[in-house]
Amino acid sequence: MNERLNLLDRWRLRFGWPPRILLVMGLCLASFSPAVRAQNASLAIKVDQVGYPLNDPKIAFVSTAAQSFAVRRMPDGAVVYRGRLTPPQADANTGDRVQVADFSALHKAGKYYIEIPGVGRSWTFTVGANVYDHAFYLAMRAFYGQRCGMAVNLGSEFPGYSHPACHTHGEFHPSSGRSGERDNLGGWHDAGDYGRYMVNSGATTGTLLWAWELFGTKLGSVRLNIPESGNGTPDILNEIRWNLEWMLKMQDSDGGAWFKQTSTHFSGFVAPEDDNLPSEVIGTGSPPYKSTCATADLAAVAAIAARVYRPFDAAFAARNLEVARRAWAWTEKYPNVTFKNPTGILTGEYGDPNCQDERLWAAAELWRTTGGAAYNDFFLRNYSGYLATLDSPPAENWSSLAPMALQAYALAKQKGSDAKVIAAIRERCVTAARAISTRTRDNPYRVSMQAKDYVWGSNGVAALYGMDLLIANIFHPDPDSVNAARDNLHYLLGRNTFSLSWVTRVGENAVKHPHHRPSGDGKLELPWPGLLAGGPNAGRQDAVLAALPTSLPPAKDYADEMASYASNEVAINWQASLVFLLAGELE
Ligand code: G3I
Numbered sequence: 001m002n003e004r005l006n007l008l009d010r011w012r013l014r015f016g017w018p019p020r021i022l023l024v025m026g027l028c029l030a031s032f033s034p035a036v037r038a039q040n041a042s043l044a045i046k047v048d049q050v051g052y053p054l055n056d057p058k059i060a061f062v063s064t065a066a067q068s069f070a071v072r073r074m075p076d077g078a079v080v081y082r083g084r085l086t087p088p089q090a091d092a093n094t095g096d097r098v099q100v101a102d103f104s105a106l107h108k109a110g111k112y113y114i115e116i117p118g119v120g121r122s123w124t125f126t127v128g129a130n131v132y133d134h135a136f137y138l139a140m141r142a143f144y145g146q147r148c149g150m151a152v153n154l155g156s157e158f159p160g161y162s163h164p165a166c167h168t169h170g171e172f173h174p175s176s177g178r179s180g181e182r183d184n185l186g187g188w189h190d191a192g193d194y195g196r197y198m199v200n201s202g203a204t205t206g207t208l209l210w211a212w213e214l215f216g217t218k219l220g221s222v223r224l225n226i227p228e229s230g231n232g233t234p235d236i237l238n239e240i241r242w243n244l245e246w247m248l249k250m251q252d253s254d255g256g257a258w259f260k261q262t263s264t265h266f267s268g269f270v271a272p273e274d275d276n277l278p279s280e281v282i283g284t285g286s287p288p289y290k291s292t293c294a295t296a297d298l299a300a301v302a303a304i305a306a307r308v309y310r311p312f313d314a315a316f317a318a319r320n321l322e323v324a325r326r327a328w329a330w331t332e333k334y335p336n337v338t339f340k341n342p343t344g345i346l347t348g349e350y351g352d353p354n355c356q357d358e359r360l361w362a363a364a365e366l367w368r369t370t371g372g373a374a375y376n377d378f379f380l381r382n383y384s385g386y387l388a389t390l391d392s393p394p395a396e397n398w399s400s401l402a403p404m405a406l407q408a409y410a411l412a413k414q415k416g417s418d419a420k421v422i423a424a425i426r427e428r429c430v431t432a433a434r435a436i437s438t439r440t441r442d443n444p445y446r447v448s449m450q451a452k453d454y455v456w457g458s459n460g461v462a463a464l465y466g467m468d469l470l471i472a473n474i475f476h477p478d479p480d481s482v483n484a485a486r487d488n489l490h491y492l493l494g495r496n497t498f499s500l501s502w503v504t505r506v507g508e509n510a511v512k513h514p515h516h517r518p519s520g521d522g523k524l525e526l527p528w529p530g531l532l533a534g535g536p537n538a539g540r541q542d543a544v545l546a547a548l549p550t551s552l553p554p555a556k557d558y559a560d561e562m563a564s565y566a567s568n569e570v571a572i573n574w575q576a577s578l579v580f581l582l583a584g585e586l587e
């Protein structure tokens, strides 16, 4: 011992501190320096890990007893704001006792964290202009990563995140009424699996096209760094077209659309190019083989595309219109052919016993695009029973299209629309938005979510609340609606009981193990970027969730585990709702 000390002393005198000791000292010092302390952030402090716009309310939550907080600047740790926490409020959906740290008065742009004596520090966040730009870029570009049938490469930003063309071998399954080869290359992988499903594509593509129609002035110049970038068409429309082209190919010559194109069963957790199961065009199993929900969704989406793409590619727009009209005509002949998995098919069912709401949506979009009286008549004959669906978002937006149908009619500026009906729809949306924003303000975590909303894909429900609030804000501008919409975004980006950002690679503590085959094939350490995980699900339809303590309240029924497909899967429909919400929040 003595000898070692002497050695050390002699070394120190001659050469200074040995490198190993310097390293240890460095680490000790570093643990006090704000730059690295983020690793020790306390999950009891919940912030939006992306950030807060400069002049917006800025609120963090604390789920452990404390009195005061400080906001510190990165990287030097200087205190820029001090405040007191509000008394705790019990939150039934999480079981947490929640205190509020309000630092809305902080108006200086920068990167910060919150510190609470005796508790610790938060993840870092930004205050400033354009805080959501990069999150929007990643979330929209995530669709590019889901492309099927072509090689994908995220480039130098995410080296190694690439895959060769996948699912290139396709064929008609006997349930389609046809046989033989049919590749239908294209489209987006639906979710963590590699299937392509028309009805989920419908809500997704419609939502994204709406984001363009409503917020296009903010989106037009966003470059997504995709193969089509620079071709003269805005990138968001380039990306959407990849899926649209596949949807168009799913239409049979009689105008009807097959339901889905998937393997017979889910593949293992392999990379897309390693899934060699044939991609089957799947139908209902008996004449007319096509499904009304799929066909009506195609009609709606193609009708929107017909007006959106007109300035950029008139021929493509015209093709969409033709598809939409023929699809609509097919649904008139077959108003409710529903789909169930045929024998031997085990992939997602997207079961829906009623396609009337899909038809209502198609009618509204066709009316909005063409002004054809028959579409208006159909809408006016059928809309009234659906008004109540505007009060809160559906659990499954892929199966409940009535809200989009009604909103489409009220957004249309079509000569000959029924003004009273438009007024009634707008009134219902605005009244709902008032109730939702009041409830959101009173909720301890300031989310619009109610206990019933913690279902499969609940994060999509949170995003849909945001979407409805933003649409209501178009009908009747109201800062409360905009703030409540953003509160739901804050929830998704980390201001939640888990202090977790549910968008991969967005925020310091983002979801790491989504149910997503390309991320989980064992070749990559971190998941593909920009993807929204499903979220807490009190239905608990997988083994991971089923093993959680039964006493957990609904908003806690979540696990960041790959095996939890019922709470941690990514899916294009809730991804699209996130993109819409982010698009609405861009400055
Ligand atoms: O709405 C009811 C609710 O009232 C009830 O209390 C609750 C009880 O469990 O169930 C709720 O319905 C659930 C519904 O999701 C809405 O959350 C169903 O049980 C549940 O089975 C259904 O899950 C669907 C899931 O497929 C299983 O069919 C999801 O909506 C749907 O998004 C999901 O979609 C899958 C595809 O099949 C395959 N690809 C991946 C995709 C995403 O996970």
Ligand code: 9MR
Pocket: 191, 192, 193, 266, 347, 348, 565, 569
């Ligand atoms: O990976 C599948 C996911 O995309 C689906 O949403 C989910 C429910 O249909 O099913 C997943 O596949 C699981 C299958 O249903 C049961 N065996 C385990 C599979 C996941 O590894």
Ligand code: ZN
Pocket: 147, 148, 149, 166, 167, 189, 194, 272
């Ligand atoms: Zn594929």
